[in-house]
Amino acid sequence: MNDARRNKRRVGIAVLVIFAVVAVFVVRLVDIQVVRASELNTESLSKRSVSQTTYGSRGNIVDSSGNVLADSVDRFDITASPLLVDEFERLEEDGKSRITVSINDAIDELAATTGAPVADITKALTEKPDSNFAYVAKSVTLETLTAVRALKIPWIYDVLHPSRTYPNGAIAGNLVGFIGTDGPQAGLEYALNEKCVGSTNGTSTYERGADGIRIPGSTVTSKEAKDGGTLRLTIDRDFQWYVQQANAQRAVELGAKWATTVVVRVSDGHLMAVADYPSVDPNNVDGSAVDALGSRAFSTPYEPGSTMKSMTIASLLDAGQIEPLTQVVAPGRRDLGNGESIKDAWAHADIPYTATGVLTNSSNTGISLLSDKLAPEKRRDYMLAFGLNQSTGAFPGESSGYVPPTSDWDAVTNYAVQFGQGESTTSAQIASLYQTLGNGGVRQPLTLIEGCEWPDGTVTELPATEGTRAVSEAAADTTVRMMENVVTQGGLSQALTIPGYRLAAKTGTAEVANAPGGGYGNDYVVSIAGLVPAENPQYAIVVTIGEPSTMKTSTAVAPTFKKLVTQTIKTFRIEPSLDPSPEIPLTW
Amino acid sequence: MSSNLAFATPLRSPREEQSTRHIEIVSNRAQRKSRPRIVYALVTVGGLFALFIAQLLLSIVVSQGAYSIASLQTQQRDLGRQEQALSEQLDLLASPQNLATQAESLGMVLSTTSPVYLRLADGVIIGDAAAATAASGGTVIGAEGNLVPNALLGHIPLVTPAVPALTPAVDGATTVPPGAPTTPGTPGSVASTPMALPSPVTR
Numbered sequence: 001m002n003d004a005r006r007n008k009r010r011v012g013i014a015v016l017v018i019f020a021v022v023a024v025f026v027v028r029l030v031d032i033q034v035v036r037a038s039e040l041n042t043e044s045l046s047k048r049s050v051s052q053t054t055y056g057s058r059g060n061i062v063d064s065s066g067n068v069l070a071d072s073v074d075r076f077d078i079t080a081s082p083l084l085v086d087e088f089e090r091l092e093e094d095g096k097s098r099i100t101v102s103i104n105d106a107i108d109e110l111a112a113t114t115g116a117p118v119a120d121i122t123k124a125l126t127e128k129p130d131s132n133f134a135y136v137a138k139s140v141t142l143e144t145l146t147a148v149r150a151l152k153i154p155w156i157y158d159v160l161h162p163s164r165t166y167p168n169g170a171i172a173g174n175l176v177g178f179i180g181t182d183g184p185q186a187g188l189e190y191a192l193n194e195k196c197v198g199s200t201n202g203t204s205t206y207e208r209g210a211d212g213i214r215i216p217g218s219t220v221t222s223k224e225a226k227d228g229g230t231l232r233l234t235i236d237r238d239f240q241w242y243v244q245q246a247n248a249q250r251a252v253e254l255g256a257k258w259a260t261t262v263v264v265r266v267s268d269g270h271l272m273a274v275a276d277y278p279s280v281d282p283n284n285v286d287g288s289a290v291d292a293l294g295s296r297a298f299s300t301p302y303e304p305g306s307t308m309k310s311m312t313i314a315s316l317l318d319a320g321q322i323e324p325l326t327q328v329v330a331p332g333r334r335d336l337g338n339g340e341s342i343k344d345a346w347a348h349a350d351i352p353y354t355a356t357g358v359l360t361n362s363s364n365t366g367i368s369l370l371s372d373k374l375a376p377e378k379r380r381d382y383m384l385a386f387g388l389n390q391s392t393g394a395f396p397g398e399s400s401g402y403v404p405p406t407s408d409w410d411a412v413t414n415y416a417v418q419f420g421q422g423e424s425t426t427s428a429q430i431a432s433l434y435q436t437l438g439n440g441g442v443r444q445p446l447t448l449i450e451g452c453e454w455p456d457g458t459v460t461e462l463p464a465t466e467g468t469r470a471v472s473e474a475a476a477d478t479t480v481r482m483m484e485n486v487v488t489q490g491g492l493s494q495a496l497t498i499p500g501y502r503l504a505a506k507t508g509t510a511e512v513a514n515a516p517g518g519g520y521g522n523d524y525v526v527s528i529a530g531l532v533p534a535e536n537p538q539y540a541i542v543v544t545i546g547e548p549s550t551m552k553t554s555t556a557v558a559p560t561f562k563k564l565v566t567q568t569i570k571t572f573r574i575e576p577s578l579d580p581s582p583e584i585p586l587t588w
Numbered sequence: 589m590s591s592n593l594a595f596a597t598p599l600r601s602p603r604e605e606q607s608t609r610h611i612e613i614v615s616n617r618a619q620r621k622s623r624p625r626i627v628y629a630l631v632t633v634g635g636l637f638a639l640f641i642a643q644l645l646l647s648i649v650v651s652q653g654a655y656s657i658a659s660l661q662t663q664q665r666d667l668g669r670q671e672q673a674l675s676e677q678l679d680l681l682a683s684p685q686n687l688a689t690q691a692e693s694l695g696m697v698l699s700t701t702s703p704v705y706l707r708l709a710d711g712v713i714i715g716d717a718a719a720a721t722a723a724s725g726g727t728v729i730g731a732e733g734n735l736v737p738n739a740l741l742g743h744i745p746l747v748t749p750a751v752p753a754l755t756p757a758v759d760g761a762t763t764v765p766p767g768a769p770t771t772p773g774t775p776g777s778v779a780s781t782p783m784a785l786p787s788p789v790t791r
Binding site: 067068073074141142143165167169170171244248252277279566567569576 | 653658672702703737
């Protein structure tokens, strides 16, 4: 009987113990799984999870045929952990022997591969010895990175540093702009950062195992990286290079302060080339003067001079006030009363010019007499219709130029505005004006951006295509016919004629109002604007050279203008003209 | 036990015989069928084990995949970077500044002449046929010549024509007779720009 009772008690104790143990486990389990669950989960996740920045790629800027003008590239920052800096053993190439590399040797090797001075690296590594992070070199190329990795220094790391490069240097550099350390600084890089090329970085986290390998299915993207769109310009890279080279060459030869050339496709107002001198190489912004960073062709207005006479002629033709053979007697100097007068560039007695003769010989007095046929307000309206006194809309931050209201016109300004003084325009506006004349009087919006192509295939930022009529087709075409006589019969005929092609052009020599105390000084802006081929204009070309010091007339521009027209013919494969230019009598 | 004496063997009690009779309830066929069979238990347990093992293998394969994904991703990234670095270099080499300076150093000139056409219908030549000269276009080499700077091109050497003997002779007078000692090759031409590296003699 005793045995049975003892057995019972023993079983009872065992059960109790088991229950007690189970209870302890249950309490612990509840504590871990329920009470402290979230806290522990967070803690464990923080040990496993890695947060990373995913970089969106900034959109490229390309020319009309896809040549890259601004390119997003990977660069790498070489970093180190000063805390861990020590000598280390490096496995030799034979895979067996090891050699010990001292800290100084490692620094020397780093300096040799990255090009950073030894002193800088030493400073970076020793400045804060307790730190876990220091820059050794910034923005190195893949080539350098590979070389650095080959050194197998255990305390050296690398970080991706997306960067920007401009493989074509200063070609369209003034248009493309550049990126500084604080982001886009100028040009289209800046203006279309939000609308097109700019990218946004994303973040994502993933969990990794003890050996650093990502645990499958653990990636959580908290923010998607967004790539920028590809910005396509209307510019032709190779042509732009030629234009920029020729433009700069002439500016250097003439000792000019600045020079611009604009080439526009007449049919749609697309800009084929916009050259600025001095220009900026976006790869080396520090190498350029501050006032060379923007695009002068758009941003800097000047008094254009006689290239405006074509516009005056077109306005008067459109108003029905003149014809190519309208007769006028142009004096050398026209007295406007109150001691004021306007005069021609050369002294002469009265000449019986036709309207074509006035244009061809660029007679200021002649154009003033023709302008008398139309009221000032009407003449100003024509200027506005040709796009003056308003920005062309092609480029960010451009100047709108200035045509004073007629109430501000004095006796001289009344005529001066008709031959390009007393008002200001940009090169782009003059190009637009000649585009209008070439396009049968319809002004197409000047266009630099062909569109923004997004990674998903959509295209935004499409240019406006709606043209506005400035003058009638007949008036525009007649003006171009008359301008052909500048090339066939004008003073620069020899310098401008291109065998086999008909060309329409107008020269301009404008005085610059920069004399001390105001008024016109001894500096000039010389220019030639024209259309090729004249019988069916396809391209408008405007070459402007600002404040040359050696030759101060438009003769200085003629060789470059001819060179650029020739290049336009070759680049865009313009067919030769079959009929000769019409000869219109210049005098009567 | 070896005794020859007779003795009586105990009699078996008949009651005892009765009590050993075994009676059992015989289940009918339906009952036998509904009885749980061991094979089902085995299948179930075996199935569970199979599932566990499959699960284990699957997770092994998945995590093995993680390693190959990681290594492939690294490879993809590295190749992508390499491709990008090469196309970056190509874009640079294709830049007009580089092509123009290289072409000029090889003896080409910047043309400023207008195109000339031969009209097949009547054989009329449209335009003025004239050869481009070095003077008309100007040079594009060097800081004085290349007015469209590209800071990235500094380290790219100019390709200059190799040995003069290799250039085809234009007029008969300068033709080297066969067997005559050829002009000694220039020891690696020196680039025109002071910044650029001398280029090796290439063929």
